[in-house]
Amino acid sequence: MNTFFTKSEQIQNIIKSFNLTKSLFVSSIIIGEANIGKKTLAKYIFPNAMIVSGDNQSLVEEMLKTYDELIITDFQNLTNYTNLNFDNKRIIATANYVSNPQRVDDMFAFIYNIPPLKERREDIEYLKNIFITNSTSMLMVEKNSINFNKLILDLSNNSKSLEKSIFLHILKYSLTKDEIESIIYNYISKNLEGNDGYREYLGIYEKPLIRAGLDKFGSQLKLSNILGINRNTLRKKIYEHNID
Amino acid sequence: MNTISINFESFVERDNNPFILFNNQGKIIYLNNSAEILFGYVSKQELYNITLSYAPKTFGYKTTLINLNYNSYIFHSITIGYENEEQISIRLYNTPRINPIQKKDKTKLIKTDINLLLEANIALFQTKNKNPIKLLTDQDLPQFKIDQNSFSKLLRKVLNSFRSSDSMDIYLKLLIGQYIIIEDKKIYIVELGVSANGRYCDEDEEIRRLSIDNQIKSIISEYYIKLEIPLIN
Numbered sequence: 001m002n003t004f005f006t007k008s009e010q011i012q013n014i015i016k017s018f019n020l021t022k023s024l025f026v027s028s029i030i031i032g033e034a035n036i037g038k039k040t041l042a043k044y045i046f047p048n049a050m051i052v053s054g055d056n057q058s059l060v061e062e063m064l065k066t067y068d069e070l071i072i073t074d075f076q077n078l079t080n081y082t083n084l085n086f087d088n089k090r091i092i093a094t095a096n097y098v099s100n101p102q103r104v105d106d107m108f109a110f111i112y113n114i115p116p117l118k119e120r121r122e123d124i125e126y127l128k129n130i131f132i133t134n135s136t137s138m139l140m141v142e143k144n145s146i147n148f149n150k151l152i153l154d155l156s157n158n159s160k161s162l163e164k165s166i167f168l169h170i171l172k173y174s175l176t177k178d179e180i181e182s183i184i185y186n187y188i189s190k191n192l193e194g195n196d197g198y199r200e201y202l203g204i205y206e207k208p209l210i211r212a213g214l215d216k217f218g219s220q221l222k223l224s225n226i227l228g229i230n231r232n233t234l235r236k237k238i239y240e241h242n243i244d
Numbered sequence: 245m246n247t248i249s250i251n252f253e254s255f256v257e258r259d260n261n262p263f264i265l266f267n268n269q270g271k272i273i274y275l276n277n278s279a280e281i282l283f284g285y286v287s288k289q290e291l292y293n294i295t296l297s298y299a300p301k302t303f304g305y306k307t308t309l310i311n312l313n314y315n316s317y318i319f320h321s322i323t324i325g326y327e328n329e330e331q332i333s334i335r336l337y338n339t340p341r342i343n344p345i346q347k348k349d350k351t352k353l354i355k356t357d358i359n360l361l362l363e364a365n366i367a368l369f370q371t372k373n374k375n376p377i378k379l380l381t382d383q384d385l386p387q388f389k390i391d392q393n394s395f396s397k398l399l400r401k402v403l404n405s406f407r408s409s410d411s412m413d414i415y416l417k418l419l420i421g422q423y424i425i426i427e428d429k430k431i432y433i434v435e436l437g438v439s440a441n442g443r444y445c446d447e448d449e450e451i452r453r454l455s456i457d458n459q460i461k462s463i464i465s466e467y468y469i470k471l472e473i474p475l476i477n
Contacts, residue, residue: 010371017367020360024392086393087352109396110368 004037004044005130007122011041014112018045025068027091027107029075031098032114035158038094041114042071046092054078054093064089081107117158127159131166139167139174146173207241210234214243262317265333266292273331282336285315295334299324312336315470316463353389353476358434361392362416365399373407375440381416385434389476391458398454401447402438402469409440424474432475439468 006012014030021028022045030038043051052063054074061083063070068089075093078084081103091108098104104111117124136143146169154165175183188201213223220238224231256263262279266272270292275283300306305325312319318339326332359381366377406412419433448464455462461472 013367013371017364017371020364020367021396024356024361024364024396025354026393026396088354088393109393109400110364111400112368112371 004041005123005127006037006120007126008120011114011120011123014114015041015045017110017112021110022046025088025090026109027086027089027093028110028112029093029095029104029108030112030114031095031104033116033158034096035160036114036117037159038114039071039073042073042092042094046071046090049090049092054095060084116155117162118155124153124155124162127162128153128166131163132170135163135167135170139170141170141174146170203241206237207243210237210241211243214238261338262336263333264291264295264335265331266295268330268332282314282317285317291334294322295324295332298322299326299332303327313465315465316461352391352394354392355387355477356390356392356395357387358385358390358416358436358473359383361390361396361399362414362436365396365403366414368400369403369407375406375409376411378411378413380414382418385416385418386475386477388434388474390473394454395458395460398451398458398460398471399436401451401454402436402471405443405445405447405451405469406438406440407444409442412438412440414438418475419472426474426476434473434475436471436473437468438470442467443469 004015006015018028018041030041032038039051042049046069049069049071050063050067051071051073052060054060054072054077057078057080060072060078064085070089070091072078072091072093075095076097076099084107086107093108095104117127132143132148135141136146148169151169152165154161184204187204192201194200209227210223213227214220217223217226220234221231224234227234257276259276260278262282263274263276264272264279265274270289272288294312298306298308298310303326305323307321307323309321310319312322317336319336320339321337323335323337324332362381366379370377414437416434416436419435423430423432425431443466445464445466451464451469452462455471459474463470463472
């Protein structure tokens with residue numbers, strides 16, 4: 001069973017409206033950016049409906065002839081609307097954008113607009129907590145071992161980028177030394193070439209080493225002692241790697 | 245020349261176009277049947293003011309093209325006339341109603357709980373608007389046949405025209421004592437009214453078109469929209 005997580009009043013009203021029209025034969029469209037949960041919402045409310053993508057015009061037309069209840073995703077990709085007959089059918093379409101608002105207005109009885117995640121503060125917080133719980137459980141990390149002050153939420157691609165940014169942040173706390181080495185090994189194996197590889201890839205471990213050291217110990221003098229290298233060498237490396 | 249005196253009063257009395265005769269104080273001396281009903285929707289003073297404003301400059305009669313709307317009454321012109329200083333008359337000409345030429349496809353009509361459609365549309369409206377809504381409905385209204393999709397479009401547009409109002413009043417009720425005859429059957433009428441302190445009228449034409457499509461009588465004013473929906477079962 002699909003679940004749809006939201007604390008937003010606006011989306012709860014959309015769900016309410018959908019639930020009221022669940023048994024009616026009306027056409028509805030949900031419009032909003034990619035990855036804001038349009039398809040999940042449609043599947044959550046109409047779990048038994050067939051799903052067809054607007055990428056395939058002829059399949060959509062075919063399925064409209066056969067089914068009374070249909071979810072059409074990526075409606076914006078349909079090119080010809082004249083053969084689409086929505087009479088006495090329960091249609092739920094989703095679209096990332098609308099290129100012809102007048103046409104959509106004519107075709108659909110219910111037009112819902114879902115705002116992007118960045119405009120739904122209550123949902124960001126709600127989803128963040130869900131993603132943190134899921135990621136810590138999957139990666140087997142204790143929540144209290146993670147420094148969430150440094151967590152930067154990426155909302156550029158709505159829930160997908162949000163989940164990824166949280167997952168990657170938690171992943172950093174779950175890795176062992178061997179796993180980190182293995183990641184670097186894989187990366188270098190894939191990319192190493194040319195004739196300046198040593199200098200080029202040294203930065204992958206030198207840079208985090210110096211940055212973490214500077215953050216932890218504050219002064220270059222103290223860090224050079226801890227690293228066991230000359231202060232001038234450290235300064236040179238800070239300059240080379242462009243470290244602030 | 246022989247003149248025959250004919251009393252035309254009974255013709256005027258039964259005329260479908262309202263006729264009112266005022267004295268010079270604005271008191272009504274005579275009004276026909278149609279005018280009597282009209283006064284349910286407009287004040288005497290307002291009609292008297294219109295009469296004086298559009299009166300001819302001197303004795304005689306003057307017809308002016310003017311659009312006047314009073315509830316379901318729509319007039320396209322008026323004739324004002326006076327032959328002495330004591331009396332002045334106004335006659336208002338009804339705009340003919342155009343009967344829908346297209347018959348509604350009966351297969352599209354599905355028995356529906358109108359309260360459900362109304363609530364769903366209010367929920368949709370509230371996804372975009374924060375206006376407080378006062379709702380008074382009759383939950384006991386029986387289900388009746390309606391084109392769910394087309395009627396929902398109409399409701400969406402009606403509510404949307406109130407998108408910037410401070411607050412809205414919505415009611416849904418059975419019009420007691422009123423009915424229409426369709427195929428020799430008495431069909432009761434349900435009235436859906438939405439009112440506020442103002443509204444957008446950018447989609448009024450579309451609202452009229454969708455109403456006609458759905459065999460619904462729409463009464464549209466600056467502050468309210470009323471839909472008279474036949475309760476077909």
